[in-house]
Amino acid sequence: MKLSFQLIRADRPEERVEADITTCIVAGWAGRDLAAIEHHIEELAAIGVPRPSAVPLYYRIAANQLIQDPQVQVVGDGSSGEAEVFLFSSQGRTLVSLASDHTDRKLEAHSVALSKQLCVKPVATQAWLYEDVAGHWDELLLRSWIEEQGKTVLYQEGPLAQLRHPLELVRGHFGRDAMPKHCGMTCGTVAAIGGIRPSPSFTMELHDPRLQRSIKHRYTLDILPEIA
Incomplete structure (x- = not known):
């Protein structure tokens, strides 16, 4: 899947970079703190999702599920987003962006892998060089917002210190310290x-408090009918 990003650097002009992603991996259960992992497991168990067989787990997603459009189509009203760092390579460099692991929560109770595969994965259109944030990685903040009763509500907020380091995840799956070519x-x-729940729109942010900048992306849902 061909993706396009505006590469933002504090000390240089912005540039356009392209990424041709042919392998997409969703790293699940990637918390650094075991208590935090257990909290997320219990959070999902509350909606019927079985406990994982191991942590972390790596789910292979079709690369054509990656999308940068502001509107995405989903089947039924039982899906929801999750803000995540998106790590990928371009021109021999490791880059950082933002994606939503949008997931069908009804299907998730049957199969986590299928629930992730069914939904497209919205990706932001901006990126940073990993080397520009590597020294203060744990300070970066993930946030997201949803719509409830006509209001914008904070849905997620936490530092990346709560999650496993991305290079640890890369090593765990690819057996190397850098993202391979064409992989995300x-x-x-x-x-x-307040618990996992659906929303007609999803706004996400990766904020760098050290450099005072953010990557943001918002998308709305076009809900397709469920036909029996």
Whole structure:
């Protein structure tokens, strides 16, 4: 899947970079703290999702599920987003962006892998060089917002210190310290505030408090009918 990003650097002009992703991996259960992992497991168990066989787990997703459009189509009203760091390579460099592991929660109770595969994965259109944030990685913040009763509500918020380091996840799956060419990986999420629930729109942010900048992306859902 061909993706296009505006590469933002503090000390240089912005540039356009392209990424041709042929392998997409969703790293699940990627918390650094065992208590936080257990919280997320219990959070999902509350909606019928079985416990994982191991942590972390790596789910292979069809690369054509990656999308940068502001509107995405889903089947039924039982899906929801999760803000995650998106790590990928371009021109021999490791880059950082933002993606939503949008998931069908009804199907998730039957199969986590299928529930992830069924939904497209919205990706932001901006990126940073990994080397520009590597020294203060744990300070970066993930946030997301949903719509409830006509209001915008904070849905997720937490530092990346709560999650496994991305290079640890890369090593765990690829057996190397850098993202391979044409590969992308989402790197885990932080807990939902008030429990996992659907929303007609999803706004996500990766914020760098050290450099005072953010990558943001918002998408709305076009809900297709469920036909028996």
